[in-house]
Amino acid sequence: LRSWTLKxxxxxxxxxFEASAISVGLKQSGLDLALLVSTRPxxxxxxxxxxxxxxxxxxxxxxxxxxxxxxxxxxIVNSGNxxxxxxxxxxxxxxxxxxxxxxxxxxxxxxxxxxxxGVIGTTLPLERIITKTAxxxxxxxxxxxxxxxxxxxxxxxxxxxxxxxxLFGGTPVRITGMTKGAGMIHPQMATTLGFVLTxxxxxxxxxxxxxxxxxxxxxxxxxxxxDTSTNDTLAIIANGGAGAPSINQxxxxxxxxxxxxxxxxxxxxxxxxxxxxxxxxxVTIRVNxxxxxxxxxxxxxxxxxxxxxxxxxxxxxPNWGRILCAAGYAGVPFDANLVSxxxxxxxxxxxxxxxxxxxxxxQEILRQEEIELTIDFQAGxxxxxxxxxxxxxxxxxxxxxxxx
Amino acid sequence: LRSWTLKxxxxxxxxxFEASAISVGLKQSGLDLALLVSTRPxxxxxxxxxxxxxxxxxxxxxxxxxxxxxxxxxxIVNSGNxxxxxxxxxxxxxxxxxxxxxxxxxxxxxxxxxxxxGVIGTTLPLERIITKTAxxxxxxxxxxxxxxxxxxxxxxxxxxxxxxxxLFGGTPVRITGMTKGAGMIHPQMATTLGFVLTxxxxxxxxxxxxxxxxxxxxxxxxxxxxDTSTNDTLAIIANGGAGAPSINQxxxxxxxxxxxxxxxxxxxxxxxxxxxxxxxxxVTIRVNxxxxxxxxxxxxxxxxxxxxxxxxxxxxxPNWGRILCAAGYAGVPFDANLVSxxxxxxxxxxxxxxxxxxxxxxQEILRQEEIELTIDFQAGxxxxxxxxxxxxxxxxxxxxxxxx
Numbered sequence: 001l002r003s004w005t006l007k008x009x010x011x012x013x014x015x016x017f018e019a020s021a022i023s024v025g026l027k028q029s030g031l032d033l034a035l036l037v038s039t040r041p042x043x044x045x046x047x048x049x050x051x052x053x054x055x056x057x058x059x060x061x062x063x064x065x066x067x068x069x070x071x072x073x074x075x076i077v078n079s080g081n082x083x084x085x086x087x088x089x090x091x092x093x094x095x096x097x098x099x100x101x102x103x104x105x106x107x108x109x110x111x112x113x114x115x116x117x118g119v120i121g122t123t124l125p126l127e128r129i130i131t132k133t134a135x136x137x138x139x140x141x142x143x144x145x146x147x148x149x150x151x152x153x154x155x156x157x158x159x160x161x162x163x164x165x166x167l168f169g170g171t172p173v174r175i176t177g178m179t180k181g182a183g184m185i186h187p188q189m190a191t192t193l194g195f196v197l198t199x200x201x202x203x204x205x206x207x208x209x210x211x212x213x214x215x216x217x218x219x220x221x222x223x224x225x226x227d228t229s230t231n232d233t234l235a236i237i238a239n240g241g242a243g244a245p246s247i248n249q250x251x252x253x254x255x256x257x258x259x260x261x262x263x264x265x266x267x268x269x270x271x272x273x274x275x276x277x278x279x280x281x282x283v284t285i286r287v288n289x290x291x292x293x294x295x296x297x298x299x300x301x302x303x304x305x306x307x308x309x310x311x312x313x314x315x316x317x318p319n320w321g322r323i324l325c326a327a328g329y330a331g332v333p334f335d336a337n338l339v340s341x342x343x344x345x346x347x348x349x350x351x352x353x354x355x356x357x358x359x360x361x362x363q364e365i366l367r368q369e370e371i372e373l374t375i376d377f378q379a380g381x382x383x384x385x386x387x388x389x390x391x392x393x394x395x396x397x398x399x400x401x402x403x404x
Numbered sequence: 405l406r407s408w409t410l411k412x413x414x415x416x417x418x419x420x421f422e423a424s425a426i427s428v429g430l431k432q433s434g435l436d437l438a439l440l441v442s443t444r445p446x447x448x449x450x451x452x453x454x455x456x457x458x459x460x461x462x463x464x465x466x467x468x469x470x471x472x473x474x475x476x477x478x479x480i481v482n483s484g485n486x487x488x489x490x491x492x493x494x495x496x497x498x499x500x501x502x503x504x505x506x507x508x509x510x511x512x513x514x515x516x517x518x519x520x521x522g523v524i525g526t527t528l529p530l531e532r533i534i535t536k537t538a539x540x541x542x543x544x545x546x547x548x549x550x551x552x553x554x555x556x557x558x559x560x561x562x563x564x565x566x567x568x569x570x571l572f573g574g575t576p577v578r579i580t581g582m583t584k585g586a587g588m589i590h591p592q593m594a595t596t597l598g599f600v601l602t603x604x605x606x607x608x609x610x611x612x613x614x615x616x617x618x619x620x621x622x623x624x625x626x627x628x629x630x631d632t633s634t635n636d637t638l639a640i641i642a643n644g645g646a647g648a649p650s651i652n653q654x655x656x657x658x659x660x661x662x663x664x665x666x667x668x669x670x671x672x673x674x675x676x677x678x679x680x681x682x683x684x685x686x687v688t689i690r691v692n693x694x695x696x697x698x699x700x701x702x703x704x705x706x707x708x709x710x711x712x713x714x715x716x717x718x719x720x721x722p723n724w725g726r727i728l729c730a731a732g733y734a735g736v737p738f739d740a741n742l743v744s745x746x747x748x749x750x751x752x753x754x755x756x757x758x759x760x761x762x763x764x765x766x767q768e769i770l771r772q773e774e775i776e777l778t779i780d781f782q783a784g785x786x787x788x789x790x791x792x793x794x795x796x797x798x799x800x801x802x803x804x805x806x807x808x
Contacts, residue, residue, distance in 0.1 A: 053732030053740045053756075085725050087741060087757035120725025121758045230729050307711070307799075315804025321489050321524025325634050328457030336457045337491065352457075353491035354525045392804075393797040395711075400719025400796075 004164045004175075004260040008267045011149050011161035013142040014174035014199035016040045016241030020139040021151035024128045026080030026118065031151035033129060035136050036075040036195055037105060042239035044072020045208040046113060047215055049232035056083045056090030057114040058231060060098060064110040070204030071108075072237050075195055076101040077115040078129060079154050079180070084230040085121040093124040100130050104137045115233050117154055117180060117193055145197075149178035152193055156180055160271035164260045168244035168253060173200045175257075177264045181272030194219065194234040194268055200257055201240030202247040209250075210258045211236050218265035221297075222273050223304040223388045236261070273387045278394030281313050282370050285386040287327075289377040295332045296384035302330035303373070303386070310391035316366040318357075320348045323373060338378040344371060408568040408579075408664040412671045415553050415565035417546040418578035418603035420444045420645030424543040425555035428532045430484030430522065435555035437533060439540050440479040440599055441509060446643035448476020449612040450517060451619055453636035460487045460494030460528075461518040462635060464502060468514035474608030475512075476641050479599055480505040481519040482533060483558050483584070488634040489525040497528040504534050508541045519637050521584060521597055522558055549601075553582035556597055559802055560584050564675035568664045572648035572657060577604045579661075581668045585676030598623065598638040598672055604661055605644030606651040613654075614662045615640050622669035625701075626677050627708040627792045640665070677791045682798030685717050686774050689790040691731075693781040699736045700788035706734035707777070707790070714795035720770040722761075724752045727777060742782040748775060 013019070021034040046065060048058050065072075076097050083090045094114050102109040116124065149159040164175045179194040202210070215234055240246070247253045274282050285303050290296040303309055306326035312319040320341045328336070341349035344365035348357055365371065417423070420443045430436040450469060452462050469476075480501050487494045498518050506513040520528065553563040568579045583598040606614070619638055644650070651657045678686050689707050694700040707713055710730035716723040724745045732740070745753035748769035752761055769775065 051729065051732035052734075052737055053728050082725075085728055085740065085753065085756055085758070087755060089757070120723075120729060121753065123758070230725075230732060311800050311804045314800065317804065319524075321486075321634075324457050324489050325455065325524060328455035328634060330456075333456055336489065349489065349525065351491060352489055353493075354489070354527070391800060393800045396715050396718065396795060396797045396800065400715045400721065 002166060002256055004166045004263055006263055006267065007163040009161065010163045011145040011176055011178055012163045012174060013145050014176055014197050014241060016199060016239050017197045018140040018142055019144040019148040020136050020141065021144060021147035022132055022136055022139065024132045026078055026125065026128065031147060032080045033078045033132065033136060034148035034151035035101065035140065036148060036197065037140060038073050038237050038239040040239050040241060041071065042073055042237050043070050043202070043204040043207050044113070044235060044237045045204070045211045046233060046235035047211065049229055051230050053085065053230045055116060055231040056086055056094040057116045058233065060091060060094040061113045061115070061233065064098070064112065068108070068110040071111050072113055072235070073107045073111040074101055074105055075113045075115060075235060077152055077193065079117050079152055081116060081118040081122055081124050082120045082231050083116040083124040086123055089123060093126045096126055097129055100133045104133055113235055115193055115231065117152065117231050120230060145176065145178065152178065152180045154180065155277055156275055158275055160268055160275065162264045162267040164264050166256065166260055168200065168242070171242055171244035173242045173244050174198060175200070175260050175264050177268050179268040179272060181275060192229065192232055192272060194265070196236040196261065196264060198236065198238045199240065199242035200238055200247065201242070201244055202238050202257060206247055206250065206254055207236060207238050210254070210261050213258050214262040214265040217262045218269040221386050222269045223301065223386070270387055273389050276389035278392040278397065279389030280369070280392055281390040283313055283388045283390065284372045285388065286372065286374045286383065288374065288383045289379055290332065290334070290382050291380035293382045293384055296382050299327045299330045299332050300384045300386035302326045303375070304388035307391055310388065313371060314390035314392045316363065318343055318348055318362040318366060323375060324349065327375060334377050334379050340376045342374045344368070406570060406660055408570045408667055410667055410671060411567040413565065414567045415549040415580055415582055416567045416578060417549050418580055418601050418645060420603060420643050421601045422544040422546055423548040423552040424540050424545065425548060425551035426536055426540055426543065428536045430482055430529065430532065435551060436484045437482045437536065437540060438552035438555035439505065439544065440552060440601065441544060442477050442641050442643040444643050444645060445475065446477055446641050447474050447606070447608040447611050448517070448639060448641045449608070449615045450637060450639035451615060453633055455634050457489065457634045459520060459635040460490055460498040461520045462637060464495060464498040465517045465519070465637070468502070468516070472512070472514040475515050476517055476639070477511045477515040478505055478509055479517045479519060479639060481556055481597065483556055484522040485520060485526055485528050486522045486524045486635050487520040487528040490527055493527060497530045500530055501533055504537045508537055517639055519597055519635070521556065521635050524634060549580065549582065556582065556584045558584060559681055560679055562679055564672055564679065566668045566671040568668050570660065570664055572604065572646070575646055575648035577646045577648050578602060579604070579664050579668050581672050583672040583676060585679060596633065596636055596676060598669070600640040600665065600668060602640065602642045603645035604642055604651065605646070605648055606642050606661060610651055610654065610658055611640060611642050614658070614665050617662050618666040618669040621666045622673040625790050626673045627705065627790070674791055677793050680793035681802045682796040683793030684773070684796055685794040687717055687792050687794065688776045689792065690776065690778045690787065692778065692787045693783055694736065694738070694786050695784035697786045697788055700786050703731045703734045703736050704788045704790035706730045707779070708792035711795055714792070717770070717775060718794035718796045720767065722747055722752055722766040722770060727779060728753065731779060738781050738783050744780045746778045748772070
């Protein structure tokens with residue numbers, strides 16, 4: 001059985017990829033403009049926010065994807081300004097970012113994805129970006145992926161990257177990802193910004209399917225505050241640079257690729273939760289024993305989004321009634337008298353009622369930074385897993401004072 | 405045109421109603437057990453939480469309502485313990501509370517509604533309640549409604565009451581209500597605890613319809629944290645004590661009654677929002693110009709529940725992008741380029757884009773304790789109104805440390 005070697009804090013360039021990152025003054029300080037490029041023809045796929053209000057770069061990228069026949073060569077991305085709710089001016093700005101990039105690289109404009117993140121409703125200072133793209137091209141290198149992963153951050157406190165390595169037919173292949181998160185993360189609505197590069201060789205159709213599958217098992221299973229961005233984008237570029245055998249049917253190689261991609265996306269998604277705005281705890285929610293995975297996921301999401309559950313965890317309070325209560329309003333029918341709940345393996349509720357447990361043991365579990373909630377419904381054989389964080393005063397502080 | 409005189413901080417007993425409240429040690433201090441009684445035969449109606457996990461008193465009250473043929477004479481209610489997630493023991497305890505009350509008053513047990521609020525998952529100390537019910541009966545009086553309105557509170561900082569008065573055929577009629585709120589309020593899921601007493605004379609059928617209508621226009625339009633209790637109950641008792649003409653068909657008198665009841669319930673619901681856990685601002689959200697009231701309500705609810713909108717308001721930040729963003733994930737399609745947003749009458753977004761506004765004027769508006777957000781979609785002629793509060797560090801403090 002082949003496996004992937006996961007390096008969750010490394011961002012090693014796959015073959016024939018380069019990156020660069022510079023500061024153009026969109027953020028108060030630090031890198032805020034990044035470019036990711038495949039130096040050879042490549043396929044790409046992307047998924048976007050389901051918000052009815054889509055930022056200009058999302059609208060523009062979606063249009064390009066409809067005409068580029070699966071070809072994506074580059075991603076241009078800025079932080080500090082979301083270019084959302086900016087009207088026709090915003091569309092022109094996003095197109096200008098893409099076309100400046102395409103001209104520099106000598107590729108068709110529709111092969112450029114354009115992304116933005118930051119404040120909503122403020123006109124993008126386009127000149128600052130356009131006048132610096134030449135500099136961006138000049139600093140392209142295989143070692144600049146780390147800088148790029150910094151340039152996409154907003155309220156994140158740490159950069160979020162992951163590299164996975166394996167062999168296809170004896171040839172080393174890499175999947176490398178970077179992401180940004182913090183607040184505004186909600187599973188139902190695609191993702192935050194996430195970019196994955198791979199030197200695997202895979203058809204466009206299978207690449208799209210693999211991304212969708214990996215997204216389901218990763219970004220769709222996290223929640224920070226239940227809000228959804230206007231800008232969420234998850235994109236992948238595959239360029240075949242490794243020289244490994246081509247993946248062109250849903251065979252073992254394909255499933256191995258999906259496995260690696262899912263692992264990378266899970267690592268990225270979990271890093272987002274760990275760095276959730278103001279978060280002090282990483283919470284894994286396991287919902288077991290419902291009639292369908294859809295029901296289990298719905299219940300897990302309700303628990304993950306409940307402010308009362310999240311504040312109880314922040315307060316290290318074994319208040320399991322709030323977990324059961326949140327499950328109860330998920331819109332999934334169940335018999336409360338069959339439910340069991342465990343905190344970090346310690347049963348606190350059996351058959352819908354309190355069980356006597358060792359308070360100091362419970363305290364010890366809740367003092368940990370990693371907490372696992374398991375809730376079993378005894379109503380079926382479907383399960384779901386979800387990752388979230390606690391809700392703290394620091395979250396309020398960050399979000400009350402973000403713009404001003 | 406007849407109108408109602410509203411007294412939002414008064415709780416004046418309608419004719420032939422009595423109340424009492426005592427302390428039985430369920431809360432650390434203060435009144436925690438209340439009784440509301442009609443001294444003559446009366447009709448009643450009630451609405452309950454839609455949470456799949458229903459507290460024992462909700463289950464018991466729902467069963468009584470199925471067999472009492474619309475007759476409700478009394479409500480027994482405790483705070484400090486929700487008697488939820490307490491299994492068969494909890495059911496027995498709720499039944500015992502009702503039957504002790506019925507015995508004292510000499511009425512059938514199914515004419516007693518039983519309600520609880522407080523911590524979930526802890527066995528109700530039934531003895532403390534049962535041994536004190538005689539004392540509860542002894543202290544029944546027409547002046548104890550205020551004490552009763554205190555006894556139903558949990559994390560509330562103030563009691564919430566309202567009296568409305570009018571004339572029916574020249575005869576004075578009262579509708580008097582009390583409620584408790586703070587956290588765990590969510591519109592889709594019936595209500596928090598709310599009790600309304602009236603000496604109007606109305607048939608059981610019309611009383612039920614009037615309550616449902618009033619609930620739609622009040623409790624269904626507020627949000628504190630989006631969570632929903634296992635115990636939410638809104639009940640009304642009408643005893644005809646005023647001696648006014650009977651309301652027995654959907655005529656002008658009926659609509660006048662519905663109007664008064666809605667005003668009382670709106671006042672109570674708004675008092676809940678004003679006293680939302682940690683809240684410092686009262687926010688009115690007006691959604692205009694959508695294709696249906698359902699769509700407008702859905703958008704208003706998404707805005708009202710958005711942690712990012714609520715923290716922005718707490719931070720007095722005119723971050724209208726978050727309002728548009730929350731509207732965007734409500735599941736209602738619209739053209740972002742047609743949307744306008746105003747804060748307290750000051751336009752901040754027109755046609756989906758920022759408008760230049762006077763920053764100091766915006767600051768002045770946001771410094772107020774009452775803030776009105778208006779969002780217009782230009783997509784239809786349906787509107788909705790919603791009331792919510794801001795999300796503050798104090799909310800986290802209250803909920804992280806509630807049980808411990």
